[in-house]
Amino acid sequence: MSQVALIMQWHVLGMFAPSFFTGSLIARFGVTQVLLVGTALLAASTLIAPLGVSFMHFAVALVLLGVGWNFLFIGGSALLASLHSETERGKVQGVNDLVIFSLVALGSFLSGSLLHGIGWNALNLAMLPLILLVALATLWLKLGQRRHVAARAASR
Helix, strand or coil: CHHHHHHHHHHHHHHHCCHHHHHHHHHHHCHHHHHHHHHHHHHHHHHHHHHCCCHHHHHHHHHHHHHHHHHHHHHHHHHHHHCCCHHHHHHHHHHHHHHHHHHHHHHHHHHHHHHHHHCHHHHHHCHHHHHHHHHHHHHHHHHHHHHHHHHHHHHC
16 A cells, blocks of 8 residues: 555656646747647556556556646646637636546546456557547647748748
């Protein structure tokens, strides 16, 4: 139990400690870069977790999961805020948080059943298509941003 507690502490730190610098990373490298790093960290987590059941497997996988979640959550929130007017931002962010945390609660309720039903390895690997979808959507957004910038430069 002491190892479980330590792993969970590091996971929670991975989720929230990067918040002190994630905004700076977004300002320096751009929101799409931070989102892509977040998807890469999540993918690494899902690939490491099924490799074993040692302390290190769980610790590394869950820290990567936490930091990846942070980059995607903060990056997604920043992206969402940039797409709406000042008067809309509060309402949109509230609805977004409601949806996200409702899905987190649903996932928590279903986690035991999913683990029992499909197993640890399959549960981790089942996340890869969803992570790939987020990565592809982010790349599509990045490509659209580049086209927009190029079109503005050409029109000057």
